[in-house]
Amino acid sequence: MTTSAPLTQDELKTLVGQAALQYVVPGEIVGVGTGSTVNKFIDALATIKDQIKGAVSSSVASTERLKALGITVYDANAVESLAVYIDGADEIDGKGYMVKGGGAALTREKIVAALAGRFVCIADESKLVPVLGQFPLPVEVIPMAAAHIARRFAAEGGQAQLRLRDGQPLVTDNGQHILDVKGLAIADPLAFESRVNQWPGVVTVGVFAHQKASVCLLGTAQGVKTITY
């Protein structure tokens, strides 16, 4: 008897990226997230590009990939609503609350998610957690507020670090910086998101509780598991 090797994380991402096609509404514009899992979805979307009107994208990187594959990208201001938004997550809990922003695209991701009737999260099973906060929480901040916001997190037991790229502060698509905050256990994601979003200088906190997932397509060793919230 031969046993097949377990699927790699990359293969799980491909599986869920392809599975997300079933949520794409023919003839409509689809909301597209950012990240390595979404890249698999974009590749799958290209195979049915003639059946959709186009996409609204959550980052420069996804826009470039969509356009390179011949998919029309619309400005978010040009659409009133989207049936569906498809994106990955850094963490997702049992209620569909997520931490996002590992790819620094959290603000635009939250905007496109807010336009959509349904958020389909695509993730491999390593992303499923009992409580949000194991993954360092991304927070997009106005640069002049970074040190102040880091002190506010420190007062709550968090350790915030400015995200760097090539030794320099990473600059987001919106011209801002990212703090990654370790040491938080986010027991009440809705209250946490509302509270931190009000701190002066916070552009967006990477907790997606008000814009939580409606469905999660989770890549597991047994195949794609669909979880509805």
Ligand code: 5RP
């Ligand atoms: C980007 C994100 C991504 O969805 C998140 O980081 C997951 O990425 P990946 O699919 O590469 O694991 O929030 O800002």
